[in-house]
Amino acid sequence: MADDSQLSSGNALKLLLAWTFVGIPLVWGVFQTLVNAIKAFH
Amino acid sequence: MSAVSFLARERTIAAPGYSRWLIPPAALCIHLCIGQAYAFSVFNLPLSKLIGITQSAPDDWKLTDLGWIFSIAIFCLGTSAAVLGRWVEEGGPRRAMFTAALCWTGGFLVSAIGVYAHTLWLIYLGYGVLGGIGLGLGYISPVSTLIKWFPDRPGMATGMAIMGFGGAAFIAAPLSVWLMARFSTPSHVGVAEAWIAMGLIYLCFMMVGAAVVRVPAEDWTPPGYVAPAQPKRLVTTENVYVYQALKTPQFWLIWWILCLNVTAGIGVLGQASAMSQEMFKGQVTAVAASGFVGLFSLFNMGGRFIWSSTSDYIGRKNTYFCFFALGTVLYALVPYTGSIGSVGLFVACYAIIFSMYGGGFATVPAYLRDMFGTRYVGAIHGLLLTAWSMAGIFGPVLVNYIRQYNVDHGVPPAQAYNTTMYLMACLLVVGFICNLFVRDVHERHHMRAVEADAEVEAAPVFGRQ
Numbered sequence: 001m002a003d004d005s006q007l008s009s010g011n012a013l014k015l016l017l018a019w020t021f022v023g024i025p026l027v028w029g030v031f032q033t034l035v036n037a038i039k040a041f042h
Numbered sequence: 043m044s045a046v047s048f049l050a051r052e053r054t055i056a057a058p059g060y061s062r063w064l065i066p067p068a069a070l071c072i073h074l075c076i077g078q079a080y081a082f083s084v085f086n087l088p089l090s091k092l093i094g095i096t097q098s099a100p101d102d103w104k105l106t107d108l109g110w111i112f113s114i115a116i117f118c119l120g121t122s123a124a125v126l127g128r129w130v131e132e133g134g135p136r137r138a139m140f141t142a143a144l145c146w147t148g149g150f151l152v153s154a155i156g157v158y159a160h161t162l163w164l165i166y167l168g169y170g171v172l173g174g175i176g177l178g179l180g181y182i183s184p185v186s187t188l189i190k191w192f193p194d195r196p197g198m199a200t201g202m203a204i205m206g207f208g209g210a211a212f213i214a215a216p217l218s219v220w221l222m223a224r225f226s227t228p229s230h231v232g233v234a235e236a237w238i239a240m241g242l243i244y245l246c247f248m249m250v251g252a253a254v255v256r257v258p259a260e261d262w263t264p265p266g267y268v269a270p271a272q273p274k275r276l277v278t279t280e281n282v283y284v285y286q287a288l289k290t291p292q293f294w295l296i297w298w299i300l301c302l303n304v305t306a307g308i309g310v311l312g313q314a315s316a317m318s319q320e321m322f323k324g325q326v327t328a329v330a331a332s333g334f335v336g337l338f339s340l341f342n343m344g345g346r347f348i349w350s351s352t353s354d355y356i357g358r359k360n361t362y363f364c365f366f367a368l369g370t371v372l373y374a375l376v377p378y379t380g381s382i383g384s385v386g387l388f389v390a391c392y393a394i395i396f397s398m399y400g401g402g403f404a405t406v407p408a409y410l411r412d413m414f415g416t417r418y419v420g421a422i423h424g425l426l427l428t429a430w431s432m433a434g435i436f437g438p439v440l441v442n443y444i445r446q447y448n449v450d451h452g453v454p455p456a457q458a459y460n461t462t463m464y465l466m467a468c469l470l471v472v473g474f475i476c477n478l479f480v481r482d483v484h485e486r487h488h489m490r491a492v493e494a495d496a497e498v499e500a501a502p503v504f505g506r507q
Binding site: 008011014015018019021022025026028029030032033034036037038039 | 059060061063064067068070071074206209210211212213214215216250254329332333334336337339340343
């Protein structure tokens with residue numbers, strides 16, 4: 001089993017894709033919430 | 043390859059070289075979808091105007107009737123997680139995630155038919171029952187898999203998934219509003235179309251999670267990780283069978299710990315907006331209050347990851363001591379913030395309270411793993427979620443009824459929440475005492491290899507392969 005710190009390029013690409021897939025909607029949602037919260041404070 | 047074999051546990055055993063860091067995104071694919079339940083309230087108002095469009099017509103559904111949709115879903119979450127926990131554990135995460143995806147999407151589609159036909163019971167059945175089962179299955183499906191992949195950091199691993207559940211509303215709320223606006227016309231509210239679209243989006247997302255998820259091989263350990271030869275205090279190396287766990291005081295102590303922590307949090311969660319406006323009349327507008335609620339939700343989400351990760355270093359019991367001790371002080375401090383008119387202090391108190399509310403959810407799977415081992419932790423977690431269902435009833439009832447009682451007896455609205463906050467602080471003291479009594483599970487409850495196999499063979503299980 002590959003060490004966490006010694007990822008193959010294939011694994012690195014899979015990791016990038018997987019985290020991007022879930023990260024983009026989550027970051028977008030958090031950003032929207034922050035924008036609305038800031039608007040509300042103003 | 044048949045669909046059945048694709049879903050089988052044996053098909054999900056990771057090949058050498060598979061990175062364990064692919065498991066948290068797989069879990070997030072599920073939790074980011076099912077956590078939509080927290081944003082269901084955005085549909086309540088449009089659902090109450092399906093006929094009248096701009097305002098409720100006499101034949102439109104009442105908000106009180108619509109409130110049951112969410113309640114049924116949360117009830118079904120708890121019961122399905124409790125009843126199907128063992129099925130999830132033994133069939134593996136892919137089968138559970140796949141089934142959860144079908145139930146969750148099916149719930150949206152059946153509910154959309156209910157909107158078209160203007161038949162409320164179809165929505166109860168769809169989103170409430172079918173969707174609720176999807177919620178329960180989806181919530182527990184990745185828990186034990188994450189714990190097995192991250193024996194060195196179980197709190198952090200489960201915290202990441204459960205953080206997704208807390209954060210899903212941030213995605214679902216604006217997405218729902220956008221979809222409804224897209225499908226609405228002057229003579230039609232676009233709820234049904236929005237639900238169909240959301241159901242299909244969630245199906246794709248959850249299927250990706252089901253495809254990516256893997257279980258580690260039996261002999262796999264993380265590189266560099268050496269399992270402790272001797273069990274540490276409050277961290278067992280043994281396993282307890284799922285139904286045997288119910289016979290231990292530890293299970294019921296942790297049940298109360300979760301129930302009390304969630305009761306206190308959920309009780310004020312729904313009232314945070316109204317409370318801030320009433321306590322700081324003239325200082326906090328409705329718009330500002332909604333901004334506070336958004337901020338508190340971020341702390342709820344962040345707390346899930348931060349507190350559960352911290353628990354890997356300071357221990358689960360100490361983490362809950364922090365929740366209960368700090369929580370007691372903060373709940374008791376909230377009335378004082380109102381009396382001195384300090385909005386900043388009020389927001390700071392609430393932000394930390396909500397971080398600990400989320401942290402309580404996220405840390406409990408690792409607490410169960412420490413007490414009962416990894417083998418049935420997902421199923422035991424499923425049983426424990428009944429505490430959440432119970433807290434979902436206790437919390438709001440306590441807050442609403444005590445406030446109303448105070449108002450009816452002449453207490454000014456600004457001070458109507460004081461008794462509630464002190465009561466919540468008392469609940470946390472009880473939680474602290476429960477946590478104090480948690481000890482290692484007695485060895486008579488531990489599974490022995492031969493007994494374990496016999497027990498598994500003898501017990502009935504749903505859809506066992």
